[in-house]
Amino acid sequence: MSESNSALITFVIYMLGVFLLAILSERVARGKDFVGEYFLGSRGFGVWAFALTFAATNASGGSFMGFPALIYTHGWSLALWIAGYMTLPLISMGLIGKRLNQVARQTNAVTIPEIMGSRFASPAVTLVATLMLIFFMFFYLLAQFKAGGKILSTLLSDEPAFQVAAAWVTRATSDLPLLNQASGDYLLCLLGFSIVVIVYVVYGGFRAVVWTDVMQGIVMLVGVVLMLGLAVYQVGGLERATRQMALMTPPIPSDAVVRLAEPSATDLSLPKGSWIKQAGEAYRTAEIVIIPRGEQDSPPVKVLQITTPFEVEKIHSDPQVATVQTQLGLAIEIISERPYRHGHGQTGVYVSLPGPSETSDFGFLAIGTAISFFIFWPFGATGQPANMVRLMSFKDSRTLRYSVVTVSVYYAVIYMALVVIFCCGRVLMPGMEIDPDRTMPNLATLLTREAGMPWLAGLLVAAPFAAVMSSVDSFLLLVSSSVVRDIYQQYVDRKAPERTLRLLSYGVTLVIGVAAVVLVIHPPLYLQDLIVFASGGLAACFLVPILLTLYWPRMTAAGAIAGMLGGALMHMGLTAWGYWQFGEFRAYEFAGLNPFIWDLGLSALVAVCISRLQPPSQPI
Amino acid sequence: MPSKPLTSKPLPQKRLLQNCLAEIRWMLAFWLATFAWVIGYSLTYGRQDGGQEPAVLFGFPAWVFWGVGVPWLAATLFTCWFALAQMSDDALEVERETNDPEEETTVQP
Numbered sequence: 001m002s003e004s005n006s007a008l009i010t011f012v013i014y015m016l017g018v019f020l021l022a023i024l025s026e027r028v029a030r031g032k033d034f035v036g037e038y039f040l041g042s043r044g045f046g047v048w049a050f051a052l053t054f055a056a057t058n059a060s061g062g063s064f065m066g067f068p069a070l071i072y073t074h075g076w077s078l079a080l081w082i083a084g085y086m087t088l089p090l091i092s093m094g095l096i097g098k099r100l101n102q103v104a105r106q107t108n109a110v111t112i113p114e115i116m117g118s119r120f121a122s123p124a125v126t127l128v129a130t131l132m133l134i135f136f137m138f139f140y141l142l143a144q145f146k147a148g149g150k151i152l153s154t155l156l157s158d159e160p161a162f163q164v165a166a167a168w169v170t171r172a173t174s175d176l177p178l179l180n181q182a183s184g185d186y187l188l189c190l191l192g193f194s195i196v197v198i199v200y201v202v203y204g205g206f207r208a209v210v211w212t213d214v215m216q217g218i219v220m221l222v223g224v225v226l227m228l229g230l231a232v233y234q235v236g237g238l239e240r241a242t243r244q245m246a247l248m249t250p251p252i253p254s255d256a257v258v259r260l261a262e263p264s265a266t267d268l269s270l271p272k273g274s275w276i277k278q279a280g281e282a283y284r285t286a287e288i289v290i291i292p293r294g295e296q297d298s299p300p301v302k303v304l305q306i307t308t309p310f311e312v313e314k315i316h317s318d319p320q321v322a323t324v325q326t327q328l329g330l331a332i333e334i335i336s337e338r339p340y341r342h343g344h345g346q347t348g349v350y351v352s353l354p355g356p357s358e359t360s361d362f363g364f365l366a367i368g369t370a371i372s373f374f375i376f377w378p379f380g381a382t383g384q385p386a387n388m389v390r391l392m393s394f395k396d397s398r399t400l401r402y403s404v405v406t407v408s409v410y411y412a413v414i415y416m417a418l419v420v421i422f423c424c425g426r427v428l429m430p431g432m433e434i435d436p437d438r439t440m441p442n443l444a445t446l447l448t449r450e451a452g453m454p455w456l457a458g459l460l461v462a463a464p465f466a467a468v469m470s471s472v473d474s475f476l477l478l479v480s481s482s483v484v485r486d487i488y489q490q491y492v493d494r495k496a497p498e499r500t501l502r503l504l505s506y507g508v509t510l511v512i513g514v515a516a517v518v519l520v521i522h523p524p525l526y527l528q529d530l531i532v533f534a535s536g537g538l539a540a541c542f543l544v545p546i547l548l549t550l551y552w553p554r555m556t557a558a559g560a561i562a563g564m565l566g567g568a569l570m571h572m573g574l575t576a577w578g579y580w581q582f583g584e585f586r587a588y589e590f591a592g593l594n595p596f597i598w599d600l601g602l603s604a605l606v607a608v609c610i611s612r613l614q615p616p617s618q619p620i
Numbered sequence: 621m622p623s624k625p626l627t628s629k630p631l632p633q634k635r636l637l638q639n640c641l642a643e644i645r646w647m648l649a650f651w652l653a654t655f656a657w658v659i660g661y662s663l664t665y666g667r668q669d670g671g672q673e674p675a676v677l678f679g680f681p682a683w684v685f686w687g688v689g690v691p692w693l694a695a696t697l698f699t700c701w702f703a704l705a706q707m708s709d710d711a712l713e714v715e716r717e718t719n720d721p722e723e724e725t726t727v728q729p
Contacts, residue, residue, distance in 0.1 A: 076681050079688045080662045086695040087651050090702065094647050099640045102712045238679025246674045351674045351681045353666035367663060374655055397709045404703040412696045416689065420679075551641065 010458025022204035038205035051403035052217035056470035064464030069436030071422035074364040075350030084377030089407040091378035104392040120557035130486040140534035149190030181522040198513035216466035223463035230447040231424035252305040258298040261329030282315040286434040311430040368592025383543030480509040529585040540567035540599030563607030570602040636710040662687035
């Protein structure tokens with residue numbers, strides 16, 4: 001495999017594997033009760049399938065794109081930011097796993113709203129839970145589809161064959177309404193990603209989702225372990241990386257004019273990421289620079305000024321940078337600077353708390369934020385319906401116990417390794433702040449090229465794609481199961497024949513998937529913020545009510561509804577307050593704490609108070 | 621087959637419920653202990669005055685090693701021990717008393 005199209009070829013092989021698993025799972029499902037099989041895999045998953053689907057669903061694309069970008073930008077403080085994952089497997093699987101699985105079997109439920117409604121014999125509880133789940137989950141689904149398209153286009157952006165195809169799509173859609181609003185590369189990746197996911201979810205159902213999750217979980221683990229070895233070796237050992245990070249100072253984002261020695265004879269363009277050096281300083285362009293013919297200066301552009309001396313020296317000694325610079329006679333004039341609000345000019349900020357920050361005077365990880373995330377990771381994961389559904393699918397208690405062990409070891413390896421890898425990446429690749437989401441694919445390419453194994457880059461960059469795909473498939477099935485089971489079977493036709501349910505399930509999954517794709521062709525603003533909004537909202541809405549439903553004898557239907565609405569309304573209220581306060585789509589952090597804490601507080605308060613005011617619905 | 625409401629009689633399998641509640645106490649104590657260790661240690665020792673040479677242990681900043689790495693290892697070991705030695709193997713299947721023959725066929729084997 002050549003270096004040039006390695007990621008593309010890996011992607012194609014990967015897709016073939018996914019389709020193969022979908023076909024196999026459909027064959028296994030033949031002859032079984034349709035709804036139980038399609039939405040829960042007949043509740044028969046063993047240790048490896050259950051553990052890896054749980055692990056992969058939790059590790060969304062953010063773990064392999066956003067998280068590396070954060071490590072690169074803020075350094076070792078990310079070790080504390082992610083530390084809550086050390087308790088996540090035991091808390092999120094152990095707290096409700098056995099009890100939820102038992103009640104789901106007892107009530108023959110395949111969705112979370114169904115379990116809650118059955119517990120109180122209350123259709124109102126089912127309806128509220130279903131509406132809440134669909135509301136928050138659909139936002140989540142939109143964001144994940146967009147993330148899938150974006151991640152894939154990022155990973156493939158350097159592939160020659162992909163560039164040709166993307167240019168063709170751009171031309172072909174230039175006159176088509178709606179489609180011409182998206183760039184060709186994004187559109188191509190969104191369609192490719194969506195078709196694959198929708199087809200294998202529709203065809204194979206929950207079993208296909210779980211089996212592909214297993215494959216994706218293995219790809220993630222292998223990719224991370226290989227990268228760890230290469231990164232530590234190439235940086236000269238972890239201690240060297242940490243000591244060099246201790247000497248680094250944050251770069252200065254600036255606006256500047258790029259100047260030629262003489263007026264340009266033709267229109268000149270410098271790609272984003274070009275290096276410019278002058279008089280002991282080094283700059284990297286953060287956007288494309290165009291100098292029109294006959295002009296000497298570019299319009300003002302965003303650049304990144306490198307401030308760490310040994311990084312500047314490294315860039316100055318790069319022969320490629322020297323060649324470009326000599327040919328063009330480039331110089332740069334800074335117009336304005338936007339220094340980091342925390343850490344500017346200070347050494348040691350990348351190896352200590354709270355980490356440098358471009359936007360906050362308190363640094364990246366203020367005390368309240370650190371506390372909030374240690375609470376949010378394990379308990380937020382417990383409250384995610386996608387995880388709860390998985391807890392309904394393992395076959396016995398022994399499977400749960402061994403899966404807790406498996407996921408615990410898996411997360412310990414993956415997340416600590418990611419922190420180490422991208423701290424090494426910080427030393428190996430200066431100036432990635434211009435596009436931090438490209439940290440993962442760029443580092444994978446660099447490490448494998450330096451190791452003389454460019455073909456390996458394809459496997460490494462498959463990891464983030466696998467992560468986002470394993471999240472999308474789960475959310476897609478979760479929404480369609482709620483529509484079929486909690487709305488159609490509850491309110492339209494309780495005795496619907498299996499053939500009707502089968503066709504309906506396929507149809508709903510397809511329609512929801514296609515609707516999500518159409519909506520993200522031209523994605524709404526604040527889509528990334530919607531991920532935070534939706535995941536926080538789901539946990540705020542479901543964690544306390546499901547815990548009390550399973551364990552508290554005095555819980556009532558009204559208490560469950562109040563708990564769900566209380567958590568959801570608090571979440572939306574704090575988000576509205578944040579929008580009003582900051583003009584951005586982000587929740588207000590009262591007392592410096594993540595809104596999740598306040599959401600849970602109100603949810604618990606109203607659930608308990610309302611239940612106490614009523615006679616118990618039934619003893620538990 | 622739609623789900624069945626549980627109004628006819630209390631949820632059975634009391635033993636599983638009692639075991640789960642006992643295990644939850646362990647889990648919450650475990651979470652509190654890791655919270656105290658990780659947050660307490662890291663926020664106390666993770667801050668550094670500018671220009672100070674950082675303490676490094678096995679390649680990690682010392683505060684990461686003692687405040688995140690070691691507790692993560694301890695948490696993983698505890699999780700393994702707890703899941704393998706303390707969590708009970710409760711039966712998840714439920715024998716429901718019912719007069720509805722259709723329902724009996726839908727209960728999982």
